[in-house]
Structure formats: C-alpha cells, structure tokens
Amino acid sequence: MFLAAALNESKAAGVTLIMDHRLLDILACPICKGPLVLQREAAALVCRADRLAFPIKDDIPMMLEEEARVLSSDDPLLAR
C-alpha cells in the first residue's frame, strides 16, 4: 500500500507516528490538499505550503482552518 510505504519512510526519517487510523486517513491539508508533516512533540500537523499547524487534541487532529495556528516563516515547526 502506498500510504504505508510513505509512512514507513517518515518513520525512518525519525518522525514518530501516531498509529491511529483516524489520523492516517486524513493526512492531507484540508485547504490545499497537500501533505501534512506530523510534529509529534508539538502535537500538531503542519502544512508547509499554507504555514498552518493543526493541533492534535487527545490524539484527534483538529483539521479546521479556524483551529489552525498560523506559523511565521521561521517557525521551527516548518523545519525538518
């Protein structure tokens, strides 16, 4: 499965993933439909294109634009 392969790649890059099907199903930005970067320590899913951080509360991502935090261009969440 393509998604599983992609996730394994992310894991190899040092990203700790939440193994939650609800989360894995929606790993795309609701605004630009682009890929999201999971920032586990910040409990956020980051869209680098929109510079938005969607918070994860109780392991449930808040995928609403109004819940998202706008990141400045030098925000460490935008770095790998």
Ligand SMILES: [Zn+2]
């Ligand atoms: Zn986006």
